Amino acid sequence: MATSRHSYPSLAARYVTALFAEAKAKNVSETVAKELATLALAHEQSPVLQQLLANPTLSRAQLADAMRKIASGFKLSQLSTQALILLADQRRLTLLPAVAEQFIARLQKERGEIAVIVTSAQTLSDSAKADIEKSLASALKKPLAVSWNQRKDLLGGLTIEWNGQMIDASVENKLNRLREGMRAQAA
Secondary structure, three states: OOOOOOOOHHHHHHHHHHHHHHHHHOOOHHHHHHHHHHHHHHHHHOHHHHHHHHOOOOOHHHHHHHHHHHHHHHOOOHHHHHHHHHHHHOOOHHHHHHHHHHHHHHHHHHHOOEEEEEEEOOOOOHHHHHHHHHHHHHHHOOOEEEEEEEOHHHOOEEEEEEOOEEEEEEHHHHHHHHHHHHHHHHO
């Protein structure tokens, strides 16, 4: 994942520090990372969940009960469940996407992995993904943690982002460069 695009990244970092230390001590870092990623995706895709997490009219007890039900529904580990309930109790559930993003980034850093985001206009086949990963691993010479996204407005091609760098091989970018070149020649 890229840098946090969610509110209060430094506040989320405090929760991540504590959660990461506990997950590492209990040897469940991988499990917690997967569960947080699942929760963040559910949050991103569910307006109902977004409204629930941000609802100021629910009491702490109601929020904690709702989080227990969500944790049960997702079959979360005890540590992830406790973290979710803590965020509810502190009225910090809106930090959940940032906590997930930062936890995963910290785990990737500890493993020595480079976080890479590949965005394509269309869904890529498994063989295309494997070819891209192989090429990137060869070029970057480090283990990778690749996230795959889709953006129809790219029209075709793909973008690859890592460590603040970007390769933009999208049709959208090529058309923009062509347009700028034509404007420059017309001027």
